[in-house]
Amino acid sequence: MSVEIKVPILPESVSEATVATWHKQVGDAVKVDENIVDIETEKVVLEVPSTVDGVITEIRVEEGATVGEQDIIAIIEEGAAASAAPASTAPASAESASTQAPAVDSSNDDAAANDDDADKLSPAVRKMLAESNLSAEAVKGTGKNGRILKEDVQNHLKTATSDSKASATPSSPTAKTAQAGERGERRVPMTRLRATIARRLKEAQDTQAMLTTFNDVNLQAVINLRSQYKELFEKKHGTRLGFMSFFVKAAIEALKRFPAVNASIDGNDIVYHDFYDVGIAASSPRGLVVPVMRDVDQMSFADVEKSIGAYGQKAKDGKLTMDDLVGGTFTVSNGGVFGSMLSTPIVNPPQSAILGMHRIEERPIAENGEVVIRPMMYLALTYDHRIIDGKESVLFLRTIKECLEDPARLLLEL
Template sequence: MATDVVVPTLGESITEATLGQWLKKPGEAVKVDEPIASLETDKVAVEVPSPVAGVIGELVVNEGDTVNVGAVIARIEAGAAASTSATPAVEDRTAVGKAEAAAPAEPASAPVEESGDALTLSPSVRRAVLEYGVDPSKIRGTGKDGRVTKDDVIAAAKSQPKTAAPAAAPAAAAPVASAAGERKEERVKMTRLRQTVAKRLKEAQNTAAMLTTFNDVDMTAVIEARNKYKDLFEKKHGVRLGFMGFFVKAAVMALKDVPAVNASIEGDEIVYRDYVDVSVAVSAPNGLVVPVIRDAQNLSVSGIEKTIGDFGKRAKEGKLSMEDMKGGTFTISNGGVFGSLMSTPIINPPQSGVLGLHRIEDRPVVRDGQVVVRPMMYLALSYDHRLIDGREAVTFLVALKNAIEDPTRLLIDL
């Protein structure tokens, strides 16, 4: 008897998704609630669990197909899991015995078994594997159920010993020689998330009167405070003290002073809010996602850091929900973690402002008539000029700058 696997409810107003990846193949055993497929919605990736224990039967749709909520995507033959899973167990024990008896011959077959795992890599991970030239079978995955993520591939590439390069060179030389002058292209279909991001960002450019104002901030005081208290902070709160806690807290204070930056336009009305829901960009296996720190005005620096840490962990595990992404009145995007010196971020409608953070860089500045070196960061505020005037944008950035350069202001709300 076969059991249908259907597309689960994905969230309010979301009626369809894209089947991004099959996590199980026909004939493979599956347990109850074990993920068998990954769906890509407009905002997050959602895993489809197995409703019963059994063996994967027919896969009704292909990777990349668009599916509606409630549609059948696969069928599971129930009741066959025990017999199916028992046989490999016997074979595994037999294989172990053979391996012990014929140790010299076994290593040659090991890569064949591991290479099958590469078939379950997501498209973005496959591209990263090709780009960085690493062996995915030798990477320990940190994603959900031990799956390899793009971050794992990048980390593995960085940790590769330099002495390994010459050994790999001869193998790579042959294809290069045989394909001299050949130019290759690869076409990869955009994920639903990337399509949605592209649509919304272009919509923002077409709708809002966007303008970006810059300032810079001396990070000396925040760096000193962080270095002084980071160990005690982690011991007490169980989370690392980063810079985002300071910036979110400072942004909340600046938004109270300049409420227009936290407002939005709806039709011919301006909506002002007495709360601040901050959207923060975090890295996930399928790209950047933007969960929301709700009621940030009520949180301490430790509460903000705990929330961001939880978002980062769940994003890597693919456990962020649609509810985590909804809303948001203001966005903070930290391009500095990737080395960005300066940028003009695009607002996320219906929000009216986005703060861009960048890398910290030692630069010469004048203090008390003397040229000194300080750790400086450029700040960028992109805003909807239909609602926010230049004076308000500059006032916001100056208030933020003052709070970061003198963190005591964060304690006394000044």
């Protein structure tokens, strides 16, 4: 029985998506709940699993194509065996089905692996080969029945690049000249996530009166506290004690004192939020994402550390859901993990402010009339001046500084 594989129900406010990566091809056997394709929306990547055991007989949508909710993207023959798949391929490959069938049991045959029959190549692979000026015979296929995968082309190009660099020695002026003369360029369409990030950041600049104020903080007390309790903390809570939990908890204390920083503008109204949902800006393979921790004022240091760790892993694995990303009343961005000394982060609408952290650097400062070396960090608060006054922004940042330089304030709420 033929089973249709459809685009899943898309998150609210998302009308279309892009086919990102096919993990299976025509003729491949699949099991129920096995992921066969990734669908990229404006915010998250959705996995589309198989609903039955069987063989993919037709793929209707190429990688990079735009699809809508419940569009049919593939057909699976339920209960079919992989060896029978070539006889049931999509109409586009019907002409080559009879020639491919004998090659099913010869996956180790180099000739079959490098067959230049276009029907054995996915659209993405054909495009990569064309852009790289490569023939199918030049690439070793590692897929089923010797099929060439995108990874095979990428690995071939990496190997070729490495060999080219190795041969370009000082004693080889010809190779150096060839490298110096290369002026290639590549045109790659934006992913839907990257395009959305670009649009939202530009909208923020166009609609908000953004201003950034700075301060620096001496983290010696935080470092001493971590050094004293990090082993006991990890043993008891099962997670390491990092810097982020201190900054998040300090931000919560400051948000309580200055409600406008936790508010947002809706038309001509100011919406004050009596809850504290903090977004943590994180880098993922597909771009910037901001998963949101809910009700952070009710969380302990350990809860914050565990939540940040879990979201970070989900971002790396591409497992974040729409629920993980919506909402948020304030954002913390840590550019210091990449070595940033100073920055002016952009507010994540409809929020009104974002806190920027930077690298910790030992610097000389005056302390009790003496010059001493202390671990210092620059802090930046970008805020919407339409709703937050300069005085509030400066005092907000100073509150964070005071809480971090004397962490006991966080416990005593001083």
